[in-house]
Each structure stands twice: as C-alpha cells, then as structure tokens.
Amino acid sequence: MRGLPTVLITVSPEVSRQMRPPRAMYPKGFKIGNSLGKPGMKDLQKRVLRDALVQLTEPARPGEIVEREYPEY
Amino acid sequence: MTQISRKCVLFTPLDRELAKCTVALVTAAGVHRKDQEPFNIADELGDLSFRVIEGDAATSDLMVTHHHYDHTDADRDINVVFPLDILRELKAEGFIGDVAREHAGYMGYTMRLKQMYEETAPAIAEQIDRKSRADVIVLTGG
Numbered sequence: 001m002r003g004l005p006t007v008l009i010t011v012s013p014e015v016s017r018q019m020r021p022p023r024a025m026y027p028k029g030f031k032i033g034n035s036l037g038k039p040g041m042k043d044l045q046k047r048v049l050r051d052a053l054v055q056l057t058e059p060a061r062p063g064e065i066v067e068r069e070y071p072e073y
Numbered sequence: 074m075t076q077i078s079r080k081c082v083l084f085t086p087l088d089r090e091l092a093k094c095t096v097a098l099v100t101a102a103g104v105h106r107k108d109q110e111p112f113n114i115a116d117e118l119g120d121l122s123f124r125v126i127e128g129d130a131a132t133s134d135l136m137v138t139h140h141h142y143d144h145t146d147a148d149r150d151i152n153v154v155f156p157l158d159i160l161r162e163l164k165a166e167g168f169i170g171d172v173a174r175e176h177a178g179y180m181g182y183t184m185r186l187k188q189m190y191e192e193t194a195p196a197i198a199e200q201i202d203r204k205s206r207a208d209v210i211v212l213t214g215g
Contacts, residue, residue, distance in 0.1 A: 004085060035213040036153050036213070039150030039152075049160065063082045
C-alpha cells in the first residue's frame with residue numbers, strides 16, 4: 001500500500017495529541033460534534049475545511065496540532 | 074499504541090497541488106447512509122466495523138449512529154462532522170481537484186483499541202486506497 005497524506009480536524013486536541021497525528025488542526029473552542037462548526041454555517045465550515053487542507057501543503061511539524069481561531073463560531 | 078507512536082510519526086508528503094488532489098473523508102463520528110446497517114451501540118465494547126459512503130451520496134441520506142457524543146447538530150447538518158457538501162463546493166471553486174468516489178464512516182468508540190488500530194484502521198485505509206482514488210484524506214472525529 002502506498003501512503004496517503006492525511007490531515008485530522010480534531011476537537012479533542014489532548015486526546016489526539018497522544019496519537020501524534022502527522023498533521024492535525026484544532027479549531028479552538030469547537031465542541032465535540034462540531035468539528036467543522038455549527039449547523040448551517042456554511043462559510044465557517046468551508047473556512048475550516050480549507051484551512052485543514054492547506055495544512056497538507058505547508059511545512060509540517062508531524063505530531064503537533066495546529067490551532068486556528070474562528071471568532072464567528 | 075502509545076509505544077508505537079513514540080517511536081516515529083508516519084508521515085506522507087503531498088506531491089501535488091491541492092487543486093489537483095482528489096479528497097476523501099474518513100470520520101469517526103458514526104456517519105453512515107440511512108439504508109446501511111447502523112453501528113451497534115448496544116455492545117458495550119463498541120463496534121469495529123465501518124461503512125463506505127459513495128462520493129455522490131446525498132447528505133440528506135446520511136445519518137449518525139453514535140452514543141458517545143451529542144450529535145444533535147450533526148443530525149441537523151451532517152457537514153459539521155462529515156463535510157461532503159462543502160467538499161463539493163471546494164471542487165466547484167477549483168480549490169481541490171475532485172471529491173473521492175468513496176469515503177468512510179466508523180464509530181470512534183471502542184474498548185477494543187488494539188483491534189481498532191490493527192484491524193479496522195488498516196481495512197479502512199486499504200478500502201480508501203483501492204477504491205476511492207483519493208490523493209489525500211481528511212479525518213474527523215465526533
């Protein structure tokens with residue numbers, strides 16, 4: 001099997017950190033069940049997903065979790 | 074698991090731009106199609122199976138079976154844990170190349186962590202690798 005690049009969107013950073021994911025993003029303050037934001041907030045959901053995908057192209061710090069803030073949440 | 078992850082972080086670099094990437098979603102949030110067998114929430118040990126969700130599935134045909142997080146919001150808008158509609162929009166905008174043919178949902182609660190790690194996870198990876206034609210995977214939890 002070839003390797004596939006992954007990025008994790010986590011709302012439980014302290015749990016996820018134990019597994020040391022290769023790339024991960026924590027939308028700060030998002031509740032469990034709201035990985036991409038709240039229902040119907042399409043623009044916010046899109047920003048979060050876009051930011052997570054961009055992690056795949058940036059210089060990575062494997063095992064670390066990048067925090068992002070979304071005041072509109 | 075912790076021992077393995079302490080040794081090294083498995084890391085696959087991305088070899089192309091996002092606009093040329095096919096993206097698959099893999100979620101631990103208990104997402105599946107309404108006509109698929111729900112995850113077994115009666116078993117205290119959890120459910121180690123996963124469901125394949127086709128890339129052209131209507132999000133209104135998806136649901137959540139998971140009893141270890143509050144999925145009220147996901148019941149209203151599945152995109153909060155499984156952003157398939159958003160992925161389609163990113164494709165339409167040219168931000169990504171394509172939406173994968175297959176995605177996967179499983180219930181990220183189990184007392185059988187070893188089997189989840191050694192059996193379920195590789196089975197999902199193999200399924201995605203063989204069938205989805207994905208270049209990258211976005212993982213979400215509950």
